[in-house]
Amino acid sequence: MSSQTSSGPPVKRTSSAVSPESVLDSSNSSTAKKPKIESTHKRKSRRGRKGSKRQQKQRQRLDPDPTTTEGVLTKYTIPLLMKQYDNNHGVSKDQLIVNDGTMNWLLKDQVVDNVKILIMDVQGDGVAIVELPSHPDKKVICVIPFGIPGDIVKIKLNQLIRIENGIGYCKADLLHVINPSQLRLAEDQIPCKYFGICSGCQLQSLDYSTQLQLKRRTIVNAYRFLMDESLRSREKIEDKIGQTVGSPLLVGYRTKLTPHYDLLDMKADPPKIPSIGYEAKGRPEWRVMNENQTRVVDIEDCIIGTPIVRKGLANERTRLSKKFDQEGSIGKKGATILLREDTVPKPDSKDDEMNLNGSRDTDHDDTVSTIPCIVKDQPYIKTCVTDHNSTVHEYVNGLEFRFLANEFFQNNNSILPLVIDYVQKKLNFGEGRDSYLVDAYCGSGLFSISSAKSVKRILGVEISAQSIKFAKLNAELNHIDNCEFIAGKAEKLFDQIDFPRDQTSVILDPPRKGCDKVFLDQLSQFLPKRVVYVSCNVHSQARDIQSFLTETENGSKYHVESIRGFDFFPQTYHVESVAVLERE
């Protein structure tokens, strides 16, 4: 590790001991106040009854859903930090800035030196308690994107946000790393030049093993926060949370990117071509500082995209730039660009190749850009699809999946074989295909079709009629005749299920908000042998598992068998969590 940041003189690393385990220290969390948890649909109807949209937004800001990143920050991380600070430093929380509506303009733009980052929040931002030069008797909690625990940094205060009990926390920009944490990688080891400016990735300045440990810690903390202490200790939850499984690809893994641009840029006088990329985050001097930084960072290349998606980004940027030169605009709507990898058999002739669906290289004879690959020992090619309504083809463990380009499909093809293998083991199908599988929130049938050979019958349910159409097609393409798929809300499956419960396993893979209470109640009444809950939001997963085990008819007959993270999105804070419930 080098001991130098990108700008300024050589610096010494901080001597304070910082282990990956303390990246988000939660040692006192068992005493943190547990939030009052309401299921998502209850919150919605409560909101629906009261007030205008503005009032609802205001209330949401003051009382965010505890399963959202803002909810975790304000209801768990900040109270925990205050408690630790209280204990360790003898500083009363009376000294913290209260946001009474007058403080915002006093704080804004203050530059503070020698700020020590104490912990990292669930979104990968550093959090510190900052002594204010303007108010020597006061302190303010600051959330500092790209700060790492143990860093000593220079920051600029930004917006003060009011949370529970009038306490405020301040968003701040990391201006300069004065003394880097032991965890921080040297500048030249950070893979992307936009890191620190672009909001897309949060963890590139940590090595991969630290990223994985951090993601396990996110899961541990989510269960500490959202599950009752008595249930946690009865279930020995923390002992059951395994090491997070890494992605085989650390960059070049994302089969879908959706960069966007700001239409307002074109309204300037004279109009200018908008930046195409991702939202800007922070205004760092510690990385490349662009004086004219716009709301969207202009990204020429995104290293987490697969090679063909990266090529697609370059093509689309050239195409839009030419369009702007000719027409003075790149369009009035559709400010998001879809780039999705498609894998198809290599066409026999050049003519067929010209007719392929995919982004074209307008700098080189307008041909569709392709990258050769091998699928099932045959020559295939990859293209980058940009049309939302195109059918996309993807191969997982030799099985073919088709789906609409703008519908859901997992975005990291490299980790899917590991996840599918793990999930199938946990679904614990018996010998001789006498098991049954229910696939709730099944999308275009990834888990069903991957499991079809091991079970007698499968029933999948999914709210998107388009995805169900493709799930049926995918079963046919892979010569599978024991899967049935129905369109509708997940609970619809209980209307028609006739599987023997003792031989049935259920896989759930809901969207970020998690499951509805009505679904969990019916799942419990159905009483399957096993439940494997795959989630892209471990906080809603923890809430749902707490609710299933303690509030549903048969919940007490289940116990948590294991919980394990899978890193679908290296370099970002996201983690996918797979929890397994087993009936006694």
Ligand SMILES: C[S@@+](CC[C@H](N)C(=O)[O-])C[C@H]1O[C@@H](n2cnc3c(N)ncnc32)[C@H](O)[C@@H]1O
């Ligand atoms: C995270 S994706 C999982 C898809 C699939 N398991 C896969 O891996 O490809 C969640 C899916 O749930 C669907 N969905 C959202 N709300 C639903 C509901 N209430 N009932 C059934 N499906 C729903 C979405 O359309 C989406 O396809």
